Amino acid sequence: MQNGIQDDEIVQLLWEREEEGIVQMQKKYQRYCSTIARRIVANEEDAEECINDTWLRAWNSIPPHQPENLAGYLAKIVRNLALSMYTKQHRKKRRGDIMSVALEELSDCLSDGREVSEEMEKKDLTDAIAAWLRGKSREQQAVFIRRYFYMMEIRELAEGLCMKENTVKSILFRMRKELKIYLEGEGIYL
Amino acid sequence: MRKDREKTGEEILLDAIGNLPEDMIAKAAEYSVFQKEAEEQGKRKEEGDIVFGEEEPEGRKAGHKYRKIVCRGLAAAACLALVMIAGNKGGELFRQYTDRHSIVSEKKEVGHQNAPRVSGGSLENSSKEKEQELKIWAEAVEDGKDKSKTKKESINNSSSQTSEESTDDNTAKEGKKELKEGVTKILQIEEVDSKEGEKVPVIKLTFGDEGGKLTYSLYSQVSKIISVTEGGVTKYVNLQDADCKSGGIVEFDTRRFAEVSWAAIPVPEWETKGIEIQNIINISIRQESGREQEIGKFVIGVKGEKYYGVFKKS
Numbered sequence: 001m002q003n004g005i006q007d008d009e010i011v012q013l014l015w016e017r018e019e020e021g022i023v024q025m026q027k028k029y030q031r032y033c034s035t036i037a038r039r040i041v042a043n044e045e046d047a048e049e050c051i052n053d054t055w056l057r058a059w060n061s062i063p064p065h066q067p068e069n070l071a072g073y074l075a076k077i078v079r080n081l082a083l084s085m086y087t088k089q090h091r092k093k094r095r096g097d098i099m100s101v102a103l104e105e106l107s108d109c110l111s112d113g114r115e116v117s118e119e120m121e122k123k124d125l126t127d128a129i130a131a132w133l134r135g136k137s138r139e140q141q142a143v144f145i146r147r148y149f150y151m152m153e154i155r156e157l158a159e160g161l162c163m164k165e166n167t168v169k170s171i172l173f174r175m176r177k178e179l180k181i182y183l184e185g186e187g188i189y190l
Numbered sequence: 191m192r193k194d195r196e197k198t199g200e201e202i203l204l205d206a207i208g209n210l211p212e213d214m215i216a217k218a219a220e221y222s223v224f225q226k227e228a229e230e231q232g233k234r235k236e237e238g239d240i241v242f243g244e245e246e247p248e249g250r251k252a253g254h255k256y257r258k259i260v261c262r263g264l265a266a267a268a269c270l271a272l273v274m275i276a277g278n279k280g281g282e283l284f285r286q287y288t289d290r291h292s293i294v295s296e297k298k299e300v301g302h303q304n305a306p307r308v309s310g311g312s313l314e315n316s317s318k319e320k321e322q323e324l325k326i327w328a329e330a331v332e333d334g335k336d337k338s339k340t341k342k343e344s345i346n347n348s349s350s351q352t353s354e355e356s357t358d359d360n361t362a363k364e365g366k367k368e369l370k371e372g373v374t375k376i377l378q379i380e381e382v383d384s385k386e387g388e389k390v391p392v393i394k395l396t397f398g399d400e401g402g403k404l405t406y407s408l409y410s411q412v413s414k415i416i417s418v419t420e421g422g423v424t425k426y427v428n429l430q431d432a433d434c435k436s437g438g439i440v441e442f443d444t445r446r447f448a449e450v451s452w453a454a455i456p457v458p459e460w461e462t463k464g465i466e467i468q469n470i471i472n473i474s475i476r477q478e479s480g481r482e483q484e485i486g487k488f489v490i491g492v493k494g495e496k497y498y499g500v501f502k503k504s
Contacts, residue, residue: 027458027461027462028458030461031461032219067212068212068213069212069213069215069216071212071215071216071219072211072212072213072214072215072216073212075212075215075216075219076208076209076210076212076215079208080205080208080209083204083205083208087201102204103200103201103204104200106200106203106204107199107200109203110199110200110203122202122205122206122209123209125202125203125206126206126207126209126210129203129206129207129210130210130211130214133210133214134214138217138221139221141214141217141218141221142217142218142221144218145207145210145214145215145218145219146218146219148204148207149207149208149210149215149218150218150219159412159430160411161221162409162430162431
């Protein structure tokens with residue numbers, strides 16, 4: 001990070017319950033978090049609400065948590081908040097936006113003809129996906145996570161990684177198929 | 191049934207992806223084409239390029255086992271033959287031979303010491319290249335009329351350097367202003383004709399001293415590089431990446447704005463000034479070995495109608 005204050009200093013301030021920690025966190029990660037939120041919830045006010053909730057959650061969760069990677073920690077909070085908001089708003093009807101397209105794409109990873117294992121621990125699934133991703137190149141990891149975590153558009157993703165859009169699409173297509181096979185191999189059927 | 195649970199399955203997956211490890215998430219956001227190149231270099235090395243001074247992979251070691259035995263046998267036979275020749279033709283001849291042989295060995299030793307040692311695909315004696323300071327000049331940063339005005343408007347970084355300090359003594363070239371590391375300057379926009387004949391608002395930057403031997407690799411993260419001019423010859427590039435030799439003038443398109451999110455804010459001091467990032471240009475030096483070494487970023491920002499630029503070292 002090139003900002004003046006280091007992440008561990010921010011975390012330390014939060015641990016000491018210093019409000020300056022929030023100020024510094026906002027200063028450093030406002031844009032980063034708002035980009036993530038705005039990709040998922042189109043409405044400006046909703047995005048703002050997600051971001052404000054992110055600071056609050058970070059404040060409430062540090063301590064006891066001591067994130068080793070503050071950027072990733074905040075990204076997870078804001079992304080999951082925005083996702084919940086999106087789900088609430090679009091429970092009945094999906095639009096052709098980035099979220100619904102991403103969800104549609106992820107259906108490639110689902111298994112046919114089996115019941116969803118409700119008792120399956122969410123953590124097991126996350127661990128399996130993380131293990132599978134760790135076996136991929138850094139580039140493949142970046143493509144997959146930028147698409148399905150950061151919800152980046154294909155065009156944006158291709159430009160950011162200096163690739164053709166079709167290359168990105170085919171990487172994602174192959175990865176989704178591989179993930180499905182991997183998860184089934186791990187006994188995880190979705 | 192399938193439709194009912196399809197939604198659930200997708201959402202479960204999306205939720206699970208949302209809980210991936212934080213380091214993985216942050217690294218994915220920070221991944222750049224430079225890391226991609228480094229990764230590819232590493233892969234090439236793994237696939238077979240053995241670099242001097244490095245141990246060979248196990249598989250290859252085994253492959254060379256028999257060749258080593260044969261070589262050793264041949265060497266032993268050659269030594270035996272030499273001893274026999276020496277014995278037959280007298281000590282003088284043997285001495286002459288061994289003297290010559292030792293000279294050759296010595297020369298080889300010296301040669302080996304003088305030869306650049308290669309490690310990890312890079313030349314260790316490329317420290318000269320590493321020590322090279324990159325100088326960047328902005329074309330038409332300030333013309334005569336606007337000079338005083340621009341000086342006042344120059345925005346400094348969080349350091350205590352004043353804008354007057356940032357502008358003096360750096361008019362290294364006529365009509366160009368040197369952009370010192372960490373100091374934000376106002377850039378001027380010029381309209382140029384693209385290859386297609388359309389008018390494109392560009393920022394012109396000059397990389398390195400004219401006549402220098404370095405080659406810079408540039409990657410414009412957001413908008414395209416319209417052209418590169420070297421030695422008075424302009425070539426149209428119109429791509430996001432381009433090479434330019436020292437003294438090369440590069441035109442960057444300013445029509446597109448950044449939509450990507452940077453986990454690391456490249457110019458935190460701009461946040462409070464309300465300057466939006468328009469583009470980030472990654473700069474690396476292409477070394478003789480072909481390896482690229484990232485040396486910094488040039489960040490272009492915009493506020494209202496004004497464009498700003500700052501060079502940040504890696």
